[in-house]
Amino acid sequence: MAKGGAKTWYFPDGYLPEKNSKGCMEAHEALMLFNTSEKDADVFIDVYFSDRDPVKDISVKVGAERVISLRLDHPEDLAGLKIPPLTQYALRIRSNINIVAQFGRLDTTQDNMAYYGCIGHSE
Amino acid sequence: MAKGGAKTWYFPDGYLPEKNSKGCMEAHEALMLFNTSEKDADVFIDVYFSDRDPVKDISVKVGAERVISLRLDHPEDLAGLKIPPLTQYALRIRSNINIVAQFGRLDTTQDNMAYYGCIGHSE
Amino acid sequence: MAKGGAKTWYFPDGYLPEKNSKGCMEAHEALMLFNTSEKDADVFIDVYFSDRDPVKDISVKVGAERVISLRLDHPEDLAGLKIPPLTQYALRIRSNINIVAQFGRLDTTQDNMAYYGCIGHSE
Amino acid sequence: MAKGGAKTWYFPDGYLPEKNSKGCMEAHEALMLFNTSEKDADVFIDVYFSDRDPVKDISVKVGAERVISLRLDHPEDLAGLKIPPLTQYALRIRSNINIVAQFGRLDTTQDNMAYYGCIGHSE
Numbered sequence: 001m002a003k004g005g006a007k008t009w010y011f012p013d014g015y016l017p018e019k020n021s022k023g024c025m026e027a028h029e030a031l032m033l034f035n036t037s038e039k040d041a042d043v044f045i046d047v048y049f050s051d052r053d054p055v056k057d058i059s060v061k062v063g064a065e066r067v068i069s070l071r072l073d074h075p076e077d078l079a080g081l082k083i084p085p086l087t088q089y090a091l092r093i094r095s096n097i098n099i100v101a102q103f104g105r106l107d108t109t110q111d112n113m114a115y116y117g118c119i120g121h122s123e
Numbered sequence: 124m125a126k127g128g129a130k131t132w133y134f135p136d137g138y139l140p141e142k143n144s145k146g147c148m149e150a151h152e153a154l155m156l157f158n159t160s161e162k163d164a165d166v167f168i169d170v171y172f173s174d175r176d177p178v179k180d181i182s183v184k185v186g187a188e189r190v191i192s193l194r195l196d197h198p199e200d201l202a203g204l205k206i207p208p209l210t211q212y213a214l215r216i217r218s219n220i221n222i223v224a225q226f227g228r229l230d231t232t233q234d235n236m237a238y239y240g241c242i243g244h245s246e
Numbered sequence: 247m248a249k250g251g252a253k254t255w256y257f258p259d260g261y262l263p264e265k266n267s268k269g270c271m272e273a274h275e276a277l278m279l280f281n282t283s284e285k286d287a288d289v290f291i292d293v294y295f296s297d298r299d300p301v302k303d304i305s306v307k308v309g310a311e312r313v314i315s316l317r318l319d320h321p322e323d324l325a326g327l328k329i330p331p332l333t334q335y336a337l338r339i340r341s342n343i344n345i346v347a348q349f350g351r352l353d354t355t356q357d358n359m360a361y362y363g364c365i366g367h368s369e
Numbered sequence: 370m371a372k373g374g375a376k377t378w379y380f381p382d383g384y385l386p387e388k389n390s391k392g393c394m395e396a397h398e399a400l401m402l403f404n405t406s407e408k409d410a411d412v413f414i415d416v417y418f419s420d421r422d423p424v425k426d427i428s429v430k431v432g433a434e435r436v437i438s439l440r441l442d443h444p445e446d447l448a449g450l451k452i453p454p455l456t457q458y459a460l461r462i463r464s465n466i467n468i469v470a471q472f473g474r475l476d477t478t479q480d481n482m483a484y485y486g487c488i489g490h491s492e
Contacts, residue, residue, distance in 0.1 A: 005133060049436065090403040117240075117486075156258070188294060225258040237360055
């Protein structure tokens with residue numbers, strides 16, 4: 001039977017790129033949370049930094065059989081937390097049921113577009 | 124002994140880029156299914172969205188000792204399902220025997236070319 | 247104790263890009279094999295396609311405590327096998343001792359440079 | 370309970386790009402070490418090459434509930450080790466407690482920007 005992922009996910013490399021108004025796509029980072037179960041998932045996001053204490057327990061919900069995309073440069077997606085640009089941060093995701101989590105960055109600092117994306121380390 | 128992968132694979136971050144006729148490569152997303160066993164694999168693809176119910180049980184076959192590439196922007200590769208562009212979606216892949224699955228995006232929205240690719244989360 | 251990786255690795259998405267003489271970097275794909283043990287590793291590479299039988303048992307050696315990079319567009323790195331460009335292929339790597347394997351593509355089809363890289367699925 | 374990652378991490382594909390003074394971002398590679406535990410982590414970095422013996426036991430510390438980013442082109446981040454550019458290398462990371470490790474490359478060789486990033490293979 002499919003387990004539907006895992007309850008804990010880690011992403012060490014968050015770093016919000018600078019906004020660049022010239023391109024037609026906006027630089028950003030995003031977190032995708034994928035819930036294949038028939039129950040809603042209650043998820044907590046913890047944000048870690050290099051030189052200060054983490055901000056923990058940002059609460060989000062992922063509906064049954066839904067995927068959501070959270071913008072990490074949008075405080076309204078993180079219960080008001082504003083992650084500063086050009087600053088190293090990391091994410092730990094904890095869910096009450098199994099989910100699958102992925103991280104993506106779109107950087108347009110030099111007008112051209114560059115991606116990096118990865119599925120997290122899970123437990 | 125090599126197991127040949129796993130029976131279930133997850134890809135949270137699907138997002139078909141806009142087509143851009145100026146470049147020499149066409150923006151797209153693709154799903155690679157790799158079967159190293161000596162039997163054909165019967166695979167079901169389930170497509171999940173943010174705001175509506177999933178489309179499940181799209182059936183594909185992967186021959187013994189073959190790899191196939193499905194275009195996620197080609198309905199004919201998905202039993203007629205048309206995934207809308209610029210819309211978050213996620214994939215669950217279920218196979219009757221062990222396979223290995225990978226996802227790739229080629230984005231040419233800004234004329235330049237950007238890749239992201241990953242091997243899925245497996246169970 | 248560190249195990250040093252695994253004996254079997256899978257890479258579903260190989261696709262050699264076209265050469266483009268205009269940029270200063272040459273489009274290619276490469277396979278990195280990393281052996282942290284104190285013994286040499288005897289490795290076999292199996293190359294799979296969409297519409298024909300695989301080519302198996304290409305033999306390479308990775309020295310003790312060494313990493314090697316094989317060019318997948320160089321037949322001399324693959325015991326003479328010429329993988330055709332713009333053709334889907336996949337790799338299975340088998341080693342007599344634990345190693346770690348990674349795949350990378352550098353595409354310069356449109357003059358700009360695009361990367362994708364991933365550590366393989368392992369068993 | 371969340372385990373906080375693993376004690377050993379592997380990255381087969383290190384290759385420092387050439388510096389290119391024309392873009393506004395500097396080409397580099399970086400290693401992110403993420404420690405969610407309430408204890409500091411004592412970490413050793415081992416650097417492997419294709420044609421010479423590895424340099425082992427480069428010592429770094431990651432504070433409790435912190436993420437750090439080490440620049441692999443900065444000898445001061447590696448206890449003085451200078452990794453030569455355009456040379457294949459690989460990393461093994463060993464920690465006394467569980468952490469999560471990720472690798473990233475930013476290449477600007479052709480003025481445009483290209484990323485590749487991955488979470489390591491762990492044990």
